[in-house]
Amino acid sequence: MKKVPFVTKEMIEEIVKTYPTPFHIYDEKGIRENAKAVKEAFSWNKGFKEYFAVKATPNPFLINILHEYGCGCDCSSLTELMLSNALGINGHDIMFSSNDTPAEDYAYAAKVGAIINLDDITHIDFVEGILGKLPETMSCRYNPGGVFQMSNGIMDNPGDAKYGFTTEQLFEGFRIMKEKGVKHFGIHAFLASNTVTNEYYPQLAKQLFEVAVQLKEKTGANIEFINLSGGVGIPYTPDQEPNDIRVIGEGVRKVYEEVLVPAGMGDVAIYTEMGRFMMGPYGEVITKAIHEKHTHKEYIGVDACAVNLMRPAMYGAYHHITVLGKEDAPCDHKYDVTGSLCENNDKFAVDRMLPEIEMGDYLAIHDTGAHGYAMGYNYNGKLKSAELLLKEDGSVQLIRRAETPKDYFATLDCFDVFNKIEF
Numbered sequence: 001m002k003k004v005p006f007v008t009k010e011m012i013e014e015i016v017k018t019y020p021t022p023f024h025i026y027d028e029k030g031i032r033e034n035a036k037a038v039k040e041a042f043s044w045n046k047g048f049k050e051y052f053a054v055k056a057t058p059n060p061f062l063i064n065i066l067h068e069y070g071c072g073c074d075c076s077s078l079t080e081l082m083l084s085n086a087l088g089i090n091g092h093d094i095m096f097s098s099n100d101t102p103a104e105d106y107a108y109a110a111k112v113g114a115i116i117n118l119d120d121i122t123h124i125d126f127v128e129g130i131l132g133k134l135p136e137t138m139s140c141r142y143n144p145g146g147v148f149q150m151s152n153g154i155m156d157n158p159g160d161a162k163y164g165f166t167t168e169q170l171f172e173g174f175r176i177m178k179e180k181g182v183k184h185f186g187i188h189a190f191l192a193s194n195t196v197t198n199e200y201y202p203q204l205a206k207q208l209f210e211v212a213v214q215l216k217e218k219t220g221a222n223i224e225f226i227n228l229s230g231g232v233g234i235p236y237t238p239d240q241e242p243n244d245i246r247v248i249g250e251g252v253r254k255v256y257e258e259v260l261v262p263a264g265m266g267d268v269a270i271y272t273e274m275g276r277f278m279m280g281p282y283g284e285v286i287t288k289a290i291h292e293k294h295t296h297k298e299y300i301g302v303d304a305c306a307v308n309l310m311r312p313a314m315y316g317a318y319h320h321i322t323v324l325g326k327e328d329a330p331c332d333h334k335y336d337v338t339g340s341l342c343e344n345n346d347k348f349a350v351d352r353m354l355p356e357i358e359m360g361d362y363l364a365i366h367d368t369g370a371h372g373y374a375m376g377y378n379y380n381g382k383l384k385s386a387e388l389l390l391k392e393d394g395s396v397q398l399i400r401r402a403e404t405p406k407d408y409f410a411t412l413d414c415f416d417v418f419n420k421i422e423f
């Protein structure tokens with residue numbers, strides 16, 4: 001499918017008069033339509049809730065939009081909990097799915113009443129030690145090990161992943177927590193990442209539902225929810241078929257009817273913790289071509305770098321690029337599109353066929369709405385960009401300003417930095 005950006009050259013030429021490149025821009029209309037579709041796809045389940053994975057796009061304006069559609073927050077750290085709390089999202093609207101968790105994070109999670117989803121059996125005692133008593137509702141992350149296989153092959157390798165309880169530990173953990181007074185239980189698993197297939201959730205659900213029935217029978221635990229976590233993918237490349245959330249929701253409903261309902265568990269709530277699927281396609285990095293270099297290869301240097309979008313450097317991930325204003329021009333030039341870090345992997349594209357790029361052209365890097373801005377860092381002293389929201393009425397709102405050198409140096413106040421540096 002041809003990938004078309006949600007911005008045009010004319011729009012960007014207007015926006016850069018106020019907000020210079022590079023920046024992240026998000027599409028409010030797309031976010032809303034998708035959030036609505038997710039809600040509808042699971043409306044058959046009375047307790048359904050999507051807990052947006054805050055780590056994917058930790059911006060309060062965007063989380064607030066999702067909250068309008070009933071989404072809660074999936075947090076994995078102290079600051080993510082703080083951000084959710086600041087938005088008035090608290091209690092069981094927060095799922096705290098962390099690992100290798102510091103004590104202060106658990107304390108804060110308990111303070112705001114979040115559901116604690118344990119990553120390991122040893123954390124039962126750890127949490128009890130911090131809080132004095134376990135909360136009445138607890139969840140455990142399950143890792144069955146082995147590989148996660150579907151009809152089109154091996155999707156991922158849970159046996160290699162650091163997360164979760166083994167099957168034995170899950171049963172043991174439920175028994176221990178029940179003895180310690182826990183009344184309501186949940187199960188969580190994240191077994192494959194960025195799955196571009198409608199089969200993943202239904203298959204994961206079947207596996208979790210079967211374990212849930214066993215857990216209920218063997219431990220007598222009252223299982224209130226099953227959390228399918230994240231992992232629903234998006235088509236980063238033009239040849240991939242997008243997932244259809246309606247088909248996915250229907251697939252989960254079918255296995256729910258097959259496995260849970262006959263076991264008398266027809267009131268179990270289904271939770272999800274999608275990040276990428278909720279936000280990925282609705283963000284783009286807009287960057288300007290500022291240099292061209294003709295050496296052993298043809299290079300286009302842009303004003304963004306891996307600090308703004310790390311996925312290509314980190315995973316060799318593909319992000320589609322559109323040269324704005326040249327949407328229909330032939331892709332007859334082969335380029336490496338690079339950022340300015342002193343790292344040879346700071347390339348947004350390698351050997352990519354694109355229309356001829358002239359200096360000053362604006363490039364839209366697609367599908368950067370999740371794990372984009374958030375993953376950025378400050379290597380080479382590079383500053384993080386602004387985030388903008390393209391509203392439904394066509395106006396643009398600044399939803400995070402760009403970093404300035406003062407932000408970068410702020411933690412060097414022990415060096416009296418603000419008196420020594422000339423800004």
Ligand SMILES: *Cc1c(COP(=O)(O)O)cnc(C)c1O
Nearest residue numbers: 053097230231232273274275276
């Ligand atoms: C990262 C993460 C998610 C979101 O994953 P996506 O691939 O963005 O959907 C959900 N839950 C947990 C525990 C995570 O670590």
